[in-house]
Amino acid sequence: MKSRNKVLLSIGIALFSTVLVACGNGGSKAQADGPKESSVKLNTEGQFPVIAEGEELSLSIMAPGMGLAEWKDMPTLQDYIEKTGIETTYITPPSADFQTKLNLAFASDDLTDIIYGAGSNSLTSAMEIDYGAQGILVALEDYITPELMPNFSKLVEDDPNLLKSITTPDGHIYSLPFVPRNGTSIWYQQPMWYNGEWLDNLDVKELPKTTDELYDLLVRFRDEDPNGNGQKDEIPLSDVEMNGTRLWLMGAFGIKVKGIQEDDGNVSYTPISEEYKGFLQYMNKLYTEGLLDKEVYSQSNDQKQSKGQKNQLGLFNDYYSFFTTGRSEKEAINDPLFQPLTSEFSPEAVIAGSPRISRGAFAITHKNPSVEASLRWLDFFYSVEGDLYLEQGPEGVLWENQKNKDGEEVRVYTDKVDLNDTENFRGSITPAYGLTTPNLVVDLPQIRKSADEEPDTSFMDWVIAETEEKMVPAAEVPFPLLYLTKEENDKVGTSATDLATYTEEMEAKFITGITSFDEWDKYVKTIESMGVEEYVATYQAAYDRWASN
Template identity: 50%
Template sequence: MKKKYVLIASLLMATSLLAACGSKEGSATQKENIKVEEKGMPIVKEKIKMTMMAPGLTKTEWEDLAAAKALEDLTNIDFDYITPPQTDFETKLNLAFASDELPDVIFGAGSSLLKNSVQSDQGAQGNLLALEDLIKEHAPNLNKILEENPEFKKSITAPDSHIYSLPRLYPEETSNPLYISPLWYNGEWLEKLGVKELPKNTDELYTLLKRFKTEDPNGNGKQDEIPLSDGNKLLIIRTWLLPAFGMKSQTIEEQDGKVRFAAMSKDYKEYLTFMNKLYSEGLLDKEVFSQSPDQFQGNTETDKVGLFSAYASYMATGKNPADALNDPMFQQITSDIQDTPLAPGHPRVGTGTFAITKKCPSPEAAIRWADYLYTEEGADLAGNGPEGAFWQYETNKDGEKVRVYVGEDKQKMEEDRGKIGIDYGLVTPGLQNDYVTSIRETADAPARSIWSEFQEKETKAKVTPYEEVPFPVVYMTKEETDQIATTSTDILTYVEQMEAKFITGVESLDNWDKYVKNLKGMDVDNYVKVYQQAYDRWAKAE
């Protein structure tokens, strides 16, 4: 078993890590001697070693992952793993930069652990390599995607016009990511009330919620119905109702090239007015700002809620997935100030997934290794591992050769996947592919679950056509990041607190001007200015 390195701030351990990662002279020598194959596998004919720093896993060790072993056999690149726990990863990574005890590559960190500002800073210092030329010359799969999707390239380009990390991509043809969990209608209530069409505007939504409250749709003879509720305070409801008033975000959003802080707009005031009306008439859950997830679940499982938040409706109601197909997804609605449906869209790109440091003995080999993950085969191997580890081929009743989960306990399928794939629970380089990563529970089970197909159909009909990204993924300079950090906590906390007060009536909307004045006193205008600068750079990037 490979040695598992752990970064510790001591001179003795630093010395051993220096030997593990390779000295500057050693790396330079290796770079001259490593011949990289430009096509096919393996990437190098003679096996080479590299060090990879990646967040520690919860279900197994990195060196035991079947997908990692298969990639080693396929590519001839053998990684030794430096795996701090996810909770300590950012600290250990910063220590590695400060001490110059760098791994060869950084994997699976994502922008939360390898922040965009850190990439820019460490790239400028030469600790992270600029990757754009390597991508053009040695990563044909990723390069093709970036050429066909220029917005992806913009979102991974730092302020100095270099690319310091590879992305996680969600192409439209292979994935259908929702911006956040949906809202779902209680289908049994709709049937009981004879509702044939879902609300298309705020007036129709209000009318339906009123019927939920007054017409006893759960049939127990009590007026205990909660028309609208959310298990995440107001996060999900807000996300899907703001667009009815012309907003894609509560805070920073871009409209026609201009950045604004939505929570101080007249549109937002109209949203608050509507939500206050729902709350004051008992149509919005009175406990929405204070209830625990368990309390919310208790209400949805006992048939007390008409419109509710959940990744899938059956997860909230406790139904069998097949019995939840009559719970329709919330349809985007309009209002007097927004006459066309609008929905927040997923930016379809994540950053910080794979970086190459100055210590890497062969950046060309490293980038080719990562580039394989931007193919369907590579994405599938990364997630599901090789045949025999998590899945095997079987023949179904129609004579088709299909891939089937090898475990006996189907309830442990996802747990077992976490012991196989290199992308489980991490933001990793490559393609999100909802189709090739599906493994059947049995040979005669459908390729995708009935619920998955239903949810995809609902999303494509009710969300996808109206999606607009609230704000693109952008890189900020260190100075910009520091400015945002100085004010963001106070601003965002104040907005959240005042939203609850305005909706519940604790604070009258007559005090709107005072609220806006307080935001300006928190320097919200400069907050917006910084985002505008970052957006302008993104828009001009090539």
């Protein structure tokens, strides 16, 4: 399910956007008195139905609409009403308008019982803290128990950082998360890939493991005609504004991100470190010697991919290599995942790893008539069985059980599905399509086109194996997913924008040689004058609070 994987990645990239936009209190919001005490009795004899026999409950849900189907028409949600005994109604403005509509709903106190799939870009951390303090969002921590939420409680038991990362500075939990645990969930952003055809042509048997070895290979890419066309058109390393290369090559210098980073409890700002200077000097060497694409700061992603389809690129970043090369998945298995590097600055390989959590996926408002039933309704999706149900829907719509030649039951696409466009059909039957949905995500068995046609999982099996071998041992979370207080947010808000703008501009100038490294001390002093000391101290305080939680 490639579109789902892309969502996971984009989430992985947004996780560390900890500079929050404070939320104002305007409009006619009423001070809430907390959730209504529920008289709805729950079923105590198993997962379903959620409510006891003879009970009635209706819950309204606000969520971003992806445009493929009305939620009331989605078979998965229709079936879940039958399973749970809970009626659900939906307000689903287009995803592009969702944040605006959600803000208006808060401002007018015209809220649904549940906010679903918003994600932290729409239901921001500042909004959680603000509306939670007012009682408009319900504090959920007391409801997270093995009795009420057994599946989510198990996830929390397995990963204590999960609970810490959804707890606000006032000690409350106002939203529940999206929890990816699939084979590529450790990805912080899309990887880098080598052109396997070039490696074969140059008889490269082992990938570089140090920055010096990478330099030597890039020189060979430049000079030895690895694409075999007799022309000097090879581009050893390409990117768009360094957005992919930066993360992977900084790791060789002990830097996980360009910005706030935590190491052994100490928070630092990496763009003023000697390690970052070493990274810039290395990249400047690559740029000066024609090993880094001269159009790295001027080309679009489409232009980069066009070069890849002409077999001009040796090392590049993309979600999968065939997105750039235009090859098939089977051919892409020959394009190795980048091996994290070491250098004189870092004797151990390190790369940024995702904390594998995204907030703002599920929140309950003070309008909700039964918090307990709402959380029982949700908890199923934090299990492997629940993820399979949410992703693929009930039997008879996207899939049906058939027996293969060995008498085993397997999932096969129904005749309702266009086999050339299975994802759009899937997106019309379930909300788990392009959204930050509140559930566990694991690697699921593929649906087959026919019972006796084994699904070809070789590419994803290989990707997961490459990830496990190369990324997992080196991956470290750069900075935990945490909340800033309103006061902390006010301190860092303006500085964050100014620092990011200045360091991005100067990075390009240092790498391309527009600015000499003789100017490094001046560069550092400029950043210091922008309040970086207080900036780091604020994040250190937030980290210390998170770590002691």
